[in-house]
Amino acid sequence: MQNTEHIERLRQAMNAHGIAAIVIPTDDPHSSEYVCDRFKAREHFSGFTGSAGTLAVTADKAALWTDSRYFLQAEMQLEGSGIELMKMGVDTTPTLNKWICANVTKGQTVAIPAELFSISMMSSLKTALRDYAIDGESDIIGESWADRPPMPCTKAFVHEEKYAGETAAAKIARLKTFYPSDCALIISALDEIAWLFNIRGNDVEYNPVTYSYAIITPEESLLFIDSKKLTAEVEAHCEQNGIKVQEYDDFERHINGMSGMKVLMDKDHTNAHIFDTAAKNNRVFFMQSPVSKMKAAKNETQIAGTRLAMEKDGAALVRFWMWLENALATGDNVTEISAAEKLHDFRAELPDFAGESFSTIAGYGAHGAIVHYSATAETDTEIKYGSLLLVDSGAQFPHGTTDITRTFALGNVPDIARRDFTLVLKGHIALASAVFPAGTAGYNLDTLAKQYLWKYGLDYGHGTGHGVGHFLCVHEGPQNISPRTNSAPFIPGMITSDEPGYYKAGEYGIRHENLTLVVRKDIKGSEKQFLGFEVLTLCPFDVNGMDIALLTTEEKTWLNNYHNTVLRRLSPMLNNEEQAWLANKCRHI
Numbered sequence: 001m002q003n004t005e006h007i008e009r010l011r012q013a014m015n016a017h018g019i020a021a022i023v024i025p026t027d028d029p030h031s032s033e034y035v036c037d038r039f040k041a042r043e044h045f046s047g048f049t050g051s052a053g054t055l056a057v058t059a060d061k062a063a064l065w066t067d068s069r070y071f072l073q074a075e076m077q078l079e080g081s082g083i084e085l086m087k088m089g090v091d092t093t094p095t096l097n098k099w100i101c102a103n104v105t106k107g108q109t110v111a112i113p114a115e116l117f118s119i120s121m122m123s124s125l126k127t128a129l130r131d132y133a134i135d136g137e138s139d140i141i142g143e144s145w146a147d148r149p150p151m152p153c154t155k156a157f158v159h160e161e162k163y164a165g166e167t168a169a170a171k172i173a174r175l176k177t178f179y180p181s182d183c184a185l186i187i188s189a190l191d192e193i194a195w196l197f198n199i200r201g202n203d204v205e206y207n208p209v210t211y212s213y214a215i216i217t218p219e220e221s222l223l224f225i226d227s228k229k230l231t232a233e234v235e236a237h238c239e240q241n242g243i244k245v246q247e248y249d250d251f252e253r254h255i256n257g258m259s260g261m262k263v264l265m266d267k268d269h270t271n272a273h274i275f276d277t278a279a280k281n282n283r284v285f286f287m288q289s290p291v292s293k294m295k296a297a298k299n300e301t302q303i304a305g306t307r308l309a310m311e312k313d314g315a316a317l318v319r320f321w322m323w324l325e326n327a328l329a330t331g332d333n334v335t336e337i338s339a340a341e342k343l344h345d346f347r348a349e350l351p352d353f354a355g356e357s358f359s360t361i362a363g364y365g366a367h368g369a370i371v372h373y374s375a376t377a378e379t380d381t382e383i384k385y386g387s388l389l390l391v392d393s394g395a396q397f398p399h400g401t402t403d404i405t406r407t408f409a410l411g412n413v414p415d416i417a418r419r420d421f422t423l424v425l426k427g428h429i430a431l432a433s434a435v436f437p438a439g440t441a442g443y444n445l446d447t448l449a450k451q452y453l454w455k456y457g458l459d460y461g462h463g464t465g466h467g468v469g470h471f472l473c474v475h476e477g478p479q480n481i482s483p484r485t486n487s488a489p490f491i492p493g494m495i496t497s498d499e500p501g502y503y504k505a506g507e508y509g510i511r512h513e514n515l516t517l518v519v520r521k522d523i524k525g526s527e528k529q530f531l532g533f534e535v536l537t538l539c540p541f542d543v544n545g546m547d548i549a550l551l552t553t554e555e556k557t558w559l560n561n562y563h564n565t566v567l568r569r570l571s572p573m574l575n576n577e578e579q580a581w582l583a584n585k586c587r588h589i
Contacts, residue, residue, distance in 0.1 A: 068461030165301025305399025368509030385411030409545030
């Protein structure tokens with residue numbers, strides 16, 4: 001995808017403002033991972049559609065930084081654009097800061113849109129680029145994007161207490177116990193606002209959120225949202241929970257009117273423009289948003305709802321897998337796109353289905369090695385016997401969010417693929433079986449999932465686990481499992497993915513993903529509290545892809561027990577034919 005004309009318009013606007021370079025991230029003003037069309041500036045100017053990346057443009061050069069999940073995708077999408085791919089995590093790749101220093105003369109101006117960068121990122125960039133003038137306010141993006149989409153305006157709706165398990169008023173009261181009572185807390189993360197106020201929306205594809213801001217003061221709880229999104233039900237809900245509604249566009253004006261207050265904000269999830277505005281007449285203090293930790297620990301109502309969502313989702317996956325096998329056996333033409341559409345159709349038949357939690361990844365053969373592959377009309381490949389099919393997908397229900405990856409071995413696959421399939425599975429089981437002391441963070445457990453791959457000189461570049469929201473974003477913090485240091489400890493009630501993988505470029509990709517619940521472990525004689533994981537996801541692993549000889553007795557027992565649970569929990573939702581098919585997939589090894 002070549003967007004040279006878009007970059008040329010960008011450069012014209014830069015020249016008009018005396019800008020030597022501009023940095024364009026993926027983010028919107030709310031530090032969202034996934035953004036609405038209006039804020040897909042990096043995609044508009046580069047043509048790269050991945051969910052993570054940063055574009056830098058000068059008068060005669062351009063470069064895009066992204067991580068290993070998107071290397072292959074970015075190479076294809078940037079071809080012919082004149083934009084150089086910068087592979088993050090590779091030793092020879094210069095950092096964004098070093099690249100700018102090498103391509104921009106000291107003293108010149110670099111545009112870093114303050115609305116699109118968190119306070120911490122802006123501070124880091126300003127420190128690294130202290131020899132340059134920084135322009136954070138000129139609207140270079142808006143001026144050069146003629147057909148820029150408007151802000152979304154979907155109707156907001158109430159997330160009922162029967163799903164949330166707690167009223168918004170109770171959450172707000174609990175929130176205020178986490179910080180001094182004389183402070184005002186500014187919240188800009190969309191999922192945090194949605195969770196706190198028990199309000200959802202459809203402004204961002206796959207994420208049931210609505211563009212809004214919130215300020216919690218000692219006296220009032222303010223929600224800044226476009227009034228055209230409100231229904232009578234939402235208005236009544238806000239009134240009942242003591243939430244005062246104001247216009248989204250009045251947020252900055254309100255901040256400007258604040259004076260002499262102690263203001264709290266999360267420097268990693270609040271944009272630099274908000275900080276600059278609030279700091280003019282107030283004392284600003286930084287803290288990790290308490291909402292992040294509060295929503296990460298699911299209550300009993302949410303946990304029960306998630307278990308129900310897993311049963312529904314598991315039934316849809318069984319029907320999809322059955323359909324796939326029958327279609328291939330009868331010689332039907334099945335492609336990556338048609339498979340993803342069929343999986344969506346099976347989910348759409350489920351009661352309370354509210355949409356996918358992200359765009360389904362269906363990668364056959366070599367496409368499976370592209371970690372976040374997205375099939376297009378140009379790349380859509382026929383699925384047939386003889387290789388692996390990786391399907392990463394998820395669903396939204398008002399009672400829970402799902403995210404699952406299964407790798408299917410179609411027919412006779414090479415022995416090396418079956419070996420790699422099994423090594424990844426061994427790591428998955430090791431992590432799922434982990435028992436660890438309270439206070440443990442995700443980076444302490446990452447090696448459990450990788451140890452068997454490492455013995456064969458293999459590895460993968462993405463994280464091993466991420467937090468998952470409750471009828472919210474499929475990726476949430478503060479916890480994760482990766483090599484990167486993250487001090488956020490696991491606490492009971494957190495839902496986290498377990499998804500090691502391996503990707504053989506040009507041949508196949510493998511990933512095994514379940515969602516897990518952090519639970520307390522009662523160990524006889526233990527001198528401290530220990531935790532572990534309860535597996536929530538319900539779907540068999542493909543026994544046909546395994547090299548059984550590589551599995552230990554303990555691993556076989558774990559797998560057989562898991563398959564027993566899958567068969568027991570899903571059978572009541574299936575007809576006789578589906579039950580018989582599932583029983584075969586859950587056969588003991």
